[in-house]
Amino acid sequence: KVTPATLNFGTVKLNQSKALVVTIQNVGNATCNFGAPNLSHAVMPGYASDFSITRGPGGPFSVAKRGQPGDQVEIEVTFAPLSVNTHGATLTFHTNDDPDVLATSAMCFLPNYQPPGAGDACIRVSGQSAQVDIEVVPDELDFGVVTVGCNSPEMKITVYNLGVFTIDVENIYLERQDGNFEIRSAPRLPYLAAGGSHFEIWLRYHPQDTNAHRNTLYIQSDASNAELLAVPLYGRGTLISDQTDVFHQATQVKSDVLFVIDNSGSMDWAQNQLTTHFTNFMSWAISQDVDYHIGVIATEVNDPEIDQGTPPREIKPGVLIQAPGRPKIITNQTPDINNAFKDNASIGVCCSGEQEAGLQAAWMALTEPLLSDPTANAGFLRDDAKLYIICISDEQDQSKGEVTFYADFFQNIKGPRNTEMMKLAALVQDATLPCNSQDGSAGTRYMDVARATGGIIDSVCGNWPQALQNLGIQAFTPIREFPLSRPADPNTITVTVNGASVPRATSQGGADGWSYYPDRNSVYFGDDVVPQRGDRIEVHYTAVCL
Template identity: 30%
Template sequence: MTGRLGIWALAVLGLVAGCADRERSTLADGRLTATPGGMDFQKVALYDARETEISLRNVGRAPVDVNEVWVEGPEGAYRAEFTSDVPHSLVPGSAASLKVRFAPTKEGGQPAMLVVRSDTRIEPLLRIPLTGSGVDAWARVSPRSLDFGRIEAESSKTLALSLENPTELAVEVTPRLVGADKDEFVAKSVVVEPGATVDLPIQFNPVKVGRKQVALAITPCRGCADVPVLVAAESLEQAVVAEPPVVDFAAVPVDREAFRESRIRNISTEPMTVNQLTLDGLDLSYSQANTGFPLVLQPGEVRGFQLRYSPGHMGPAEDMARYHVVSKRHPTTDVKLKGFGGAAELCVSPVTYDFGTQPLGSKTRVMVNVKNCGSSNAGALTLESLTWQPDPAGTAQFNNTPLAMPHTLQPGQEINIPVFYEPTRTGSASGVLVMTTNAYSAATVQMDFRGTALAHAPCELAITPMALDFGTVPPGRGAVLGVKLENKGRDLCPVKNIQLRDSDGGVFRMPGGDLFGVIIYPGDWFSFQVAVQMPVTGGTFAGTLQVEQMEPANPVVLVPLLANAQATCLIPSPWYVDWGVARRDCPPEPREVNYLNACTMPVSVSNVWIGPGTTDGEFSVSGVPTPLPFTLQPGEAFTVDLDYTAQVYGMNLSPLFVSSDDLAAPLLVPLIGESSKRTDKTDHFTQQDVSKVDVLFVVDNTASMVEEHPRLVSAIPSFVDAALAKQVDLHVAVTTTGIASVSNACPGGAQGGEAGRFFPTDNARPRILTQATPNLTTLLQQNVQVGQCAQVEQGFEAMRRALSPPLVNNADDPRTALPRDGNLGFLRDAAALVVVFVGDEDDHSPDAVDTYVAWAQQLKGQNQPQRATFYAIAPTAAACGTAGGTGTRYAEATARTGGEVMNVCAANYGPLLSAVANKAFSAQDRFPLSDSPEPGSVTVTVNGAPVTTGWRYDAPSNSVVFTNVPAPGAKVSITYRRSCDAG
């Protein structure tokens, strides 16, 4: 202990000692001795300390109480205390220990005195001399910063601080780490002997990835102030990384080879050893033959290695390249290898082309075929650019139809690029078209073109008609007319860029597309079509057709185009008349057009005529009601006869016009025919898909149907069961053969004059039934009970009215007082149309059978899968007493549409309607021809392949009948030499 006890404590001790003295014999006293009798601590470093023990022994004859110990000397340099806390009362011969500590606070000698107070009389204060010397001893620390750099986590790096002791005493140097990441560093205390220099190792053992937050404080001696040392360190997830981590060889043709470089980089600040490079061998298309391993990758160093891909199979290929690194955390640096066997390959044809000699001002074309001829899995071919090299001779004379770039072609896909030669100067010319692609080994392709131009006389071109007037076409409908170009001169005449200059917003178009160039020789001519498609909003439209000719005084001829879109009361049937291909020696049969007043007010017709066309006189009209003008009452109709002479070879088009008081311009029905020198003809068909069918029953409602109606009602379940068994998406409705009203005795609300409206017109029952209609059989049985009250059977006319405006496209017939008596919702564009006529007498409709057949085929698209097919239960040659005559018109119509007529005299219609259903809801086996063939001239192909068996020609129906029925969607072509029988 340093210093003395407090005054109060000393006073108490004094009192106690005084009492003891009075009680103790003066002859027996205790005596203390100290061992050793003095202590020299010698040299001790400042702020360090040295300790020793001193033993106090009672060598007297009486007990001794040691009351207090202290040191008299330099403040804070010495400290003395008993080694135990027990009472320090010593009996004779016993001893107690004192611990004395010297911790110099300054340099130099520091003498002191240890004082022990006891209750002995002889020497109550025992004094023991103490000596010691303080020495300033410490270690120098260098450097004052440590940078461990960047090393991989889970590795280790050690740096050292240098400790130098320039003093005469050994010192202990203590490091201390602080900060969030101090646990990832290791540092221990060291003792530096006098005059020695030692290293203090600091070890960095990173666990977590990232920059480290840590500080290091060094205590260079005991009690010395800390010396700060800056520490920088970062740990990495991986020291050796791949650049790039995935090597993609892309698409390479099978059995070719491609090389790609794989690079590795040492992103740490320590050398890294790479022992080898291996492949996993997942796909033997990959290989490598790199040498030089093992190697040491210096900090920041990058090295590249070649990898090879030679696909031995088509399709994707993957493998893994592994760099084996001396690393605990990442013993391999992995590189994924990707490739695709089968690359896009470019095929171009032609790469050189000579247009030959062409007239000045002409425009000739060659199609450059560009194809991705790689294997089926070879990936896309991208055409990146397509440009012409400048022509050093002047204005370029070659060009191509623009193609949006880039343009992608999948394997097997191709595109034809039109390249044109448009000579503007005489003599030879050349052009170079350059294409860039992503094709394997075909990044750039050069195509060379040549041509020579000759001069000629200016064109003498005649254009008919000089203006194309479409008159009136109802909104939403289209029409087509023609323009003829004829060379009236003595030299050839090149024309080009025949196209619409103004389509008035797309109302006008050219169905065959623009005509890039034609050379018309003296006396020759050709025709082309111009079409109009009226918007549903109606209106008046004007456009312009242009024709460029080699005539310097008039290089561009403009043909005005006019059209009026307006709702019409007159409904023509058909909307256009197409005679198809005809011959001079085989004039086509006459055709008819029927005009029905579909409005609720009378219409006055003032004229019917053939307007200007490509070749006037080829078409003629007759049978126009006289005198003109005449009035049609609501629901009334008239029919005109049309002839086509087919004397002028080529395509002939003319307008049939009808003027009426409700139209601003005459109503148009286009007339189309082609006169050909060819005698062969081919009818093309597509086998129908009958999964969706609209069925219309047209039932005779005359008084003679008393026997037949019950048979029909009884047979309906057979028809419905057949339809449901084939899972047909069905629409079915009924109308009558009655056109004019008779009396209120007729059921259904129309007085026997449905005139095409579905029965019952008063909506007493649902009129359009489907396969999902509850009680379908019962409702259809009720709907075919149309009564027996009408007088004239007009089955074809009733059908045409039922499926024509205003009935087919209105929920209510605007011409009648009955509500909701229109036929809207029955006819579907995607569905086949089957019409079943049931009557005990032949049809007495006003127009020819051909007219109705052509109308129906026009309605659904001639020779298309959804083609209209007619069936009839009608009188046949096997007559009976309940039938009137023979149904020749029904027989002709069914034969022309591929249907069939069955005998109305049968006692049970169940088998008849089952046969109708099975035939109507099955693929077509009978294909009617459009003309009569010469015997033995018929040939058949299905999907382009000749078929010599499994079919026969049936002369009575003028049809080809298959026993091996073509599959739905099959393309059937029937070629024959047309017979030229009169009539």
């Protein structure tokens, strides 16, 4: 007697494993002799590589007669998927001592492609695999300078489950319990993070002395991509509460602009509008002599596409697109800028059945390994430049994970309080009827990230020249908001530009002076007092003791 006749492992996460057992029980009055068990796929050899026999006979074996020691033998099969797929195999073995078929199920074949016969056991083995990714934002925390004996503001780490299956979070802990860093709040463990969800860990820095301090926050889980996440923590103690932060307005505005263009079948007209009116986008940059990087990626996140666009080129997920004879990063040194962009951005249309995932594509482009790969995106993103992402689509974003993850991730590239240094804009289908006689759907996910980052939202069906001009002004305008390094007492703040005092605005956000925003702990300059290129800004204040 062989049970069960099938082994169905269900869904197993990548880098995890699951074991099931087949039992061979002798119900007769004589010993049964078997050939070695074989695990294979009768139709597709090699397809069973993610299954293995992990316990049981390694060769021919015998099962003692009923009631005797050894009258039952177990064969353990383990499923340890290495790729996302549907997996299948067959477990077979044979005895000449039984005239019946021992076990079989529908569509189960022996290694010789024959159906099982007398003395054969043919057991179908199947399973699904799933990628369950965990991501943490930010990937490090710098608490800055804090007065000894005082507390920093509490800062958070957000942990995102980007998959659809639950992640088991087993432990959250600090590498050292040194009194300088502490976890203020975290989920009660063990914690089950549902697919597509997130949770927060809040921490605080309380320096015991004037040294620089380091620690590491660890998050242990059964996620496929990282079973142990490590988040470095930094801080430095001081005895001085008097603080002067110095900023320099760049002598030349630097801006890195990433166009994320939908390349599905309905977008050829939109690509034409973009390239036709690109001069409207560039007019402000040229008039202000901006130092810019401009790159283009598609919304494709799965498979590369070849011979796409005009002229034809290969499109790889998350990789800056380069038309033949054009640079993949367009700068103010690029000859014939308008035609260079036209060639790069004319990516063609295909793949209407593919996942249109602009947010995920931008995330891929701005993370490793693509970010520093010389054959991909190396050199595009500069530490001292603004980052401006423009998503153009007539469909809803289909990226994996929550919208909040992408907003959180993009903002943290430049620091969560550097609001002027990063924005995502959405030129997408709105809630009105589709334009240009094409089907479409509202790009609300793009809009949500644009709202969270302060970027412009406009309709892909609207006035392209005006929309692109507005986007260009926002992308290339100088910085006017500066985050302070320590929590400030608002009543002690004074501001100078090139040594000259700047007044506080008569109303919050007013044009005639600076305003302090406590939620961002930043100083904002109104329209009439925005520091010009090359200006030195000094903000003096007393740091509060929390």
